[in-house]
Amino acid sequence: MQQDKRYSTMTEHELRQEIGILQEQARKAEQMGMVSEFAVLERKVQMAKAYLMNPNEFKPGELYEIEGSPGQYFKIDYLNGVFAWGYRLKGDGHEEALPISLLKK
Incomplete structure (x- = not known):
């Protein structure tokens, strides 16, 4: 089983890739009417974005x-x-x- 890296240890490039993946997953969850899943993914996007900020x-x-x-x-x-x-x-x-x-x- 692959263990995910913490956002705090990711490079800027890795964070931007992760944000793109999460946004795509969120878009799909929204289209499928999976409200809870969409909310979780949106929070993950916000967390990853926070690590790109000063x-x-x-x-x-x-x-x-x-x-x-x-x-x-x-x-x-x-x-x-x-x-x-x-x-x-x-x-x-x-x-x-x-x-x-x-x-x-």
């Missing part, structure tokens, strides 16, 4: 719009790897972590 471009205390959720904003408290920890504005007040690929200025 966490230093995201600053604690700043607000970022959440990708795919217009009008929803996220305030970063701290970063841990490619995850931004903080709170959604107008959310329930619980701390959560989002991959930095879901955040945009």
